[in-house]
Amino acid sequence: MGESDQASKAGGQLTMSALLGVLGGMGPLATVDFLGKLVDETPARRDAEHIPIIVYSVPHIPDRARAILEAGESPLPAMLAGIRTLKGAGATCIxxxxxxxxxxxxxxxxxxxxxxxxIADAACGQFAARGVQANTVGLIATKGTLAAGFFQQRLDACGYRCITNTARDQDALVLPAIESVKRNDVGGAHALVVRAAQNLHDQGAQAIVLACTELPLAFEYAPTAIAAICIDATRALARASVAWWQSACAPSRSQ
Known part of the structure; x- marks a missing residue:
């Protein structure tokens, strides 16, 4: 992209051919983790080669799991307000x-x-990209994400058998790990999520998707052998963002 595309402004709106909008705050630490991985995955040699982004991080969006599982307040209006704010600021993809x-x-x-x-399409795409050979895939996620079913549907469409943690592990390991990260106790979450992953591996999972954006933070707190078979959905989304940006900017770069 030329400098005029990258930096011009019109009425407070950034005018660019490709501008990534990040709808964040769910939770704040997970948003920061995504941004760090986006920078890490971008093949940039200097500042100007990084992806231009706008971040909307509002932690007051109603709880997603409560809305899915308990018919609580829907977060849809608040999320749409965030997307419209990003669109108004010039974002071309979310x-x-x-x-x-x-x-x-x-x-x-x-x-x-x-x-x-x-995010689920991005995670599933990593199996082929990394050359993962697996018939059975473990899925670690919140109860809300599991109940929503979109990850299982996509894994099934890719030909994988999906297994999840037992109800006991969900309550004793997965949920406490997520809650620990949300209160910024990442170290306290590490052993819990590693045990949850190991239990899935013991049940036959040949690969494991970390399908809650708090979980990779806990997993990465310290090295662990089982990390080699895990797919980080946050990093997968960062890689998909880089691929989108490269594709969106290809016409400008060829000129």
């Missing part, structure tokens, strides 16, 4: 570093008026 938020994906695309990169 990413949402929150797995359970994708329960409302179709509504967000239809009513938000912008393309959205789906």
């Amino acid at each position: 990413v949402i570093p929150c797995n359970s938020a994708h329960y409302w994906y179709d509504d967000l695309v239809r009513e938000g008026g912008l393309p959205i990169l789906h």
Whole structure:
């Protein structure tokens, strides 16, 4: 892109051919983790080669799991408000570093008026990209994301048998790990999520998807052998964002 495309402004709106909007705050630490991985995955040699982004991080969006499982307040209006804010600021594509938020994906695309990169599609795409050979895939996620079913549907469509943690592990390991990260106790979450992953591996999982954006933070707190078979959905979304940006900017670069 030329400098005029990258830096021009019109009425407070950034005018660019490709500008990534990040609908964040669900939770804040997960949003920061996504941004760090986006920078890490971008093949840039200098500042100007990084992806231009706008971040909307509002932690007051209603709880996604409560809305899915308990018919609580829908987060859809608040998420749409965020997308419209990003669109008004010039965003041309949206990413949402929150797995359970994708329960409302179709509504967000239809009513938000912008393309959205789906985190589950991004994660599933990593199996082929990394040459993962697996018949059985373990899925670690919140109860809300599991109940939504979109990850299982996509894994099934790719030919994988999906297994999840037992109800006991969900309550004793997965949920406490997520809650620990949300209160910024990443170290306290590490052993819990590693045990949850190991239990899935013991049940036959040959690969494991970390399908809650808090979980990779806990997993990466310290090295662990089982990390070699894990797919980080947050990093997968960052890689999909880089691929989108490279594709969107290809015409400009060829000129």
